[in-house]
Amino acid sequence: MDLNTLLKDIFRLLDIxxxxxxxLGLKTVGDLLYYPPTRYSDASATKNIGELVAGESVSIYGKIDGIKLGRGFRSKVAMASATIEDPTGKIGAVWFHQPYIAKMIMNGTYAKFSGKISENKKGLYISNPEFEIIDKLPITTGTSLFGESVEVSSFPIYSETRGITSKWIYHAIQKIFSSGILDTLEDPIPEDILRKYNLPAIKSALVWIHTPRKLADAEAARKRFAFEEVFFIQLTKQKERMENEKNPAFIIEKSPEDIEKFTSRFPFKETEAQHKAITEIFEDFKRGRPMSRLLEGDVGSGKTAVAATTAYAAVTTRPQGQHFGTLQVAYMCPTEILAKQHFESFIKYFYHVGISIALMTSSGCKKFPSKVNPTGWTDISRSQLLKWVVNGEISIVIGTHSLIQKTVQFKHLAYVIIDEQHRFGTAQRQKLIKKDKEVPHLLSMTATPIPRTLALTVYGDLDLTLLDQMPVGRKPIITEIIPPTKREPTYELIRKELQAGRQCYVICPRINEPDPDKEMALNAKSVKEEAKRLKKDVFPEYVVDIIHSKMTPSDKEYTMDLFANGKTTILVATSLVEVGVNVPNATVIVLEGAERFGLSQLHQLRGRVIRSNHQAYCYVFSDTKSQKSIDRLKALKTAKNGFELAEFDLQLRGTGELYGRKQWGVSDLAMEAMKNLKMVEAARTEARLLLESDPDLSRHPELKAHAEAQDDIHFE
Known part of the structure; x- marks a missing residue:
């Protein structure tokens, strides 16, 4: 048996x-050993049976008796049951849907049980308890009558799914441990790094995380595995960075006078932060090596203007050795709505420059300028656009995922801009970058507030630039937390804004009403029903429309056009409008069921109404009674910017909830490490030093094998 052994080869598994x-993503022995518990049963919550109360989750110790198989009287559900006894009393134990438990424990043995105390007509019982067989009963509370004490371990609780219980995972890991596999493992982290940061070796760490004798052991093990994951992410990112630095790139140089001529047409004066960002990008452009930079800024801070200014430098530069044509720019967006919006805004930025701009999405293609109307755009076929792009006749191509298809080839792709970077995987980004011999410069932009530790980790291969200023004259959004009792007065405040000619978003967590027959259905406001209610009972005098992710791209575009042109006054939507939608006249946003969104997402949504110099309002409607949720929502009101909010959410809510594997490709365990800046910086430093002294990791074979197994990157 080794880490690559398949679980199906060592366990008899049912289909379920x-x-x-x-x-759960568990395929091999290694997957299971690296599957950390989400928590541990708390030894301090251990009680005597005589002290138990219905509703509490506790651990108890006792002698097992009366173990038997049975079925529910009405439900006919198969179950195992037993009686647990200690000197203070007896209690029943029931394992529903787990009759096999009766074969795992014997009458007369001692065990620790962890579970929830329930009550029926016969009295108290512990339902579906986790258990661990022990040799003798320990002294666990002050009133215990037991004799000698034994060292108590904290019982691991794992994340479950249908067919796989926490108990199954625990016993499977114990079986793997008993095979002797731990003695064969080589530690992928160099010994000097383990010593330097006082981290346990791989064997100790695996034992401590799955069967800790004390919680301090579990914490030490979790710290080690968090460091390990961040370290290997950093190793990969730093290697990517070093490889990228070896490639040639287009040299782009523009005089300050040329840039000033372009930016002087903007309807606003650039901020110091924008000027600094543009300067940093131009410095990168001159080096002859490909830029890799992340531009992070709040909604409305002017990222698009930075992108346009730097793109201008590229498209007014001739390819080397040519006296005709221009370098090309690809601008990749996460949604068709956003791609169309950027296409229209770039036409405003570049109409006087005399270059061609194209839009490429799955719904169709457009080109500016039109031969018929030099100030407008025209629809064109995809095949025609592809010919023009490969010939170098189109200077700027704006699109969605369509840009990374094999059929899209550029002649002189010098600069790639990716909006809302986290919505594209690294593989997608690499596809776009590898479409030309010379590697294009890369600018990734995001308005998602990212804690510094997370940015240092998942964007370890990028330089970071912050836009931390708003354009002059932009007023801060007035944010109010609205309890159910103040809903009606708030509607009147919104009505005053609408009477002044403004528009309003209303954001709901659901598209449709919950199914009343589904017990676990999310009971939250839906787009469709809320739109009907607002039109009928609250704002009958205004046009109310809806938009959500289940609509076709053409329907979404039509709805957004109506709203952008002022034909619709109130737009009821899901969080679809979170990314980039730009309607300057919309100055009010209502967030229904706000406690169901993350703080970063709420901040993004709120940013939809800071697109002009009119005073903007955000009304946060919440029915929550949870103090933790109320504190989070209050932070939305008090935080000065998105960066501060991200750090607050990281500490209060936890990264597992805030971001997690789905969004960033980082495990919840590593995300815990994001609360520790020193750990992240230490992992980053050690990865860099290691690669500087041993670029191909030839002196660290275990480290090299582990890194290559985790990522599609080879250290040669």
């Missing part, structure tokens, strides 16, 4: 268990 393991 195979599906459950696949859902």
């Amino acid at each position: 268990q195979k599906k459950g393991l696949a859902k």
Whole structure:
């Protein structure tokens, strides 16, 4: 047995268990050993049976008796049951849907049980408890009558799914441990790094994380595995950075006078932060090596203007050795709505420059300028656009995922701009970058507030530039938290804004009403029903429309056009409008069920109404009674900017909830490390030093094998 051994080869698995393991991402022995518990049963919550109260989750110790198989009287559900006894009393234990438990424990043995205390007509019982067989009963509370004490371990609780229980995972790991596999493992982290940061070796760490004798051991193990994951991410990112630095890139140089001529047409004066960002990008352009930079800024801070100014420098530069044509720019957006919006805004920025700009999405292609109307755009076929792009006749191509298809080839792709970077995977980004011999410069932009530790980790291969200023004259959004009792007066405040000619977004967590027959359905406001209610009962005099992710791209575009042109006054939507939608006349946003969104997402949504110099309002409607949720929402009101908010959410809510694997490709365990800036910086430093002294990791074979197994990158 080794880390690559398949679980199905060592365990007899039912189909439901195979599906459950696949859902949890557990395929091999290594996957299971690296699957950390989400928490541990708290030894301090251990009680005597005589002290138990219904509703509490506790751990108890006792002698097992009366173990038997059975079925529910009405439900006919198969179950195992037993009686647990200690000197202070007895209690029943029931394992629903787990009759096999009766074969795992014997009458007369001692065990620790962890679970929730329930009550029925017969009295108290502990339902579906986790258990661990022990040799003798410990002294766990002050009133215990037991004799000698034994060292108590904290019982691990794992994330479950249908077919795979926490108990199954625990016993499977114990079986793997008993095979002797721990003695064969080589530690992928160099010993000097483990010593330097006082981290346990791989064997100790695996034992401590899955069977800790004390919680301090579990914490030490979690710290080690968090460091390990961040370290290997950094190793990969730093290697990518070093490889990228070896490639040639187009040299782009523009005089300050040329740039001033272009930016003087903007309807606003650039901020110091914008000027600094543009200067940093131009410095990168001159080096002859490909730029890799992340531009992070709040909604409305002027990222698009920075992108346009730097793109101008590229498209007014001739390819080397040519006296005709221009270098090309690809601008990639996460949604068609946003791509069309940027296409229209770039036409305003570049109409006087005399270059061609194209829009390429799955719904169709457009080109500016039109032969018929030099101030407008025209629809063109995809095949025609592809010919013009490969010939170098189109200077700027704006699009969605369509830009990374094999059929899209550029002649002189010098600069790639990617909006809302986290919505594209690294692989997608690399596809776009590898489309030409000379590697294009890369600017990734995001308005998602990212804590510094996370940016240092997941964007370890990029330089970071912050836009931390708003354009002059931009007023801060007035944010109010609205309890149910103040809903009606708030509607009147919104009505005053609408009477002044403004428009309003209303954001709901759901598209449709919850199914009343579904017990676990999310009971939250839906777009469709809320739009009907607002039109009928609150704002009958205004045009109310809806937009959501289930609509076709053409329907979404039509709806947004109506709203952007002022034909619709109130737009009820899901969080679809979170990314980039720009309607300057919309100055009010209502966030329904706000406690159901993350703080970063709420901040992004709120940013939809800071697109002009009119006073903007954000009304946060929430029915929550949870103090933790109320504190989070208050932070939305008090935080000065998105960066401050991201750090607050990181500490209060936890990265597992805030970001997690789905968005960033980082495990929840590593995300815990994001709360520790020193750890992230240490992992970053060690990865860099290691690669500087041993670029191909030839002196660290275990490290090299581990890194290459995790990522599609080779250290040669």
